Amino acid sequence: MTAIALMGAGRMARVHAAAIAAAGARVATIYDPVAQAAEALAETTGARIAASAAEAMADPQVEAIMIATSSDTHIELLDHAVSLGKPVLCEKPLAATFAESRDFVARVGEAAARRVFLGFNRRFDRGHASVREGVHAGRIGRLEQLTITSRDPAPPPLEYIPRSGGLFRDMMIHDFDMARSILSSDIVSVTAHGSSIVDPDIGRLGDIDTASVTMLTRDGTIINILNSRRCAFGFDQRIEAFGEKGMLMSDNPRQSGFRAFTAETPGTDAPILEFFMERYGPSYTAEIRLFLECARDGRDMPVNAIDGLMAAYLAEAAAASLKRGATVHLTGPDQDFAE
């Protein structure tokens, strides 16, 4: 049973602790500066509470490290994990800022960056993976349009917004990675629109809650990503890949297969799932299984810090496009977005 050091004991760490157990591994040590959070998770996992992140990672029992802390702490913890030479899985985003992501990859080097598993768990969702595999296998011929819809049920607490890095870097980052994983041609331009119509307070904090990004690949495929911080009917997560020979879709799974056929509810389906813990539950377990398998075999991680950097690059381009009110043409991840 692989022993894991879990950094953080918040919302995501709790999801990962359950997935670690489901994947047949165990949480050996936990660190979170909020003692109450650490204690609660230690109780359910049987892990030892460490006095610091360094101590939790250094425990001789610990064979792998998982970072599920606030985004602005990822890099410091990653630097330490990489220096220990233990396999590490870090939650998305790689860092709170693009500059930090770029500096991290430059500092550790590409080879080490490919050994850092980046938690873009949606790649391991069965429906989304089937779209990707189908496109790659040529089932719809040439891919012409890719539409990714991602809407949260409700905005996060307002205090989350300033630490999040903004919608593109915090939320749409998943969709940028998803697009990259499906496409086989480079993205050459990014055009963003955004507004704060769900909660004007989000706008006052300098962020947006409603966004659309259009990207173009070198071979002419058009990608549209739609994000909203609010969705009245649940967690709306869909992908549509349209090509010359047809369309592949990953739709919202329902809470059950129940459907009602009455005068009031003609052909009404069961509701969709509420949020990421339910919707993507199996993908977190699949992610951990793959992480442990690659760690055991000493292989590069199939989704890694280079992917984290490239998604951060697209997020940065989207933020620059929104600010400038113009399309941003991409030249490579060393691009400078300063005005």
Ligand SMILES: NC(=O)c1ccc[n+]([C@@H]2O[C@H](COP(=O)([O-])OP(=O)(O)OC[C@H]3O[C@@H](n4cnc5c(N)ncnc54)[C@H](O)[C@@H]3O)[C@@H](O)[C@H]2O)c1
């Ligand atoms: N992949 C996904 O589906 C998904 C979903 C939600 C959040 N996330 C990501 O997971 C990360 C955590 O988000 P969350 O929703 O759990 O936030 P959260 O605020 O609930 O939890 C973060 C925890 O990290 C702790 N922490 C802060 N600094 C620390 C440090 N130096 N060492 C150890 N612990 C520290 C905090 O005290 C807090 O308990 C974020 O990077 C977020 O972007 C990913």
